[in-house]
Amino acid sequence: MGNTLVQSQMIDVQKFLEATIVEFESFLNEATLSGMIREKEGNVEYYKNILSNLRKLLVFCEEGLEACGIIVKNEPFAKAAAEKTLYRIYHQCIEEFFAPKSDAWFEDSRSAYTGKNSIKFRQDTPDSIKTVFGNLEGPFQKIREELEYYETDYRTKMIQSN
Structure with a gap:
């Protein structure tokens, strides 16, 4: 891939x-834990897990x-x-957004065919969280499509160099 395209x-x-x-x-x-509970009664540990994952995503970003x-x-x-950085961003930000290691939420790939949001939560969550994910899912999906190339290309280069 040319320098201009990568840049x-x-x-x-x-x-x-x-x-x-910013989002x-x-x-x-x-967001506070007590505010989330006021918004929707639910599993406190699950809410903590979601907030923890969002903080990690923020740091990765x-x-x-x-x-x-x-x-x-x-x-x-x-x-x-640049290629190494894009590969890292793909894994730490994009993949973690769609499928966090903690499994607090997941991507329903069938949603792409229905036009609905593909992020599904394991438990009922406050609307404020659903709104954040709704606002970010489109941009994350677009960037994922642009960076998927680095998933295979960079990994192939690393294997070939060994």
């Missing part, structure tokens, strides 16, 4: 991460944004570092 993707991912961070921070700065900023500013453009 363009880095800039797109950087903009995506900036917007994503996560807006929610997390206002902030780290990815910082890496993008450094790489985009560097001259000459470091294509290999």
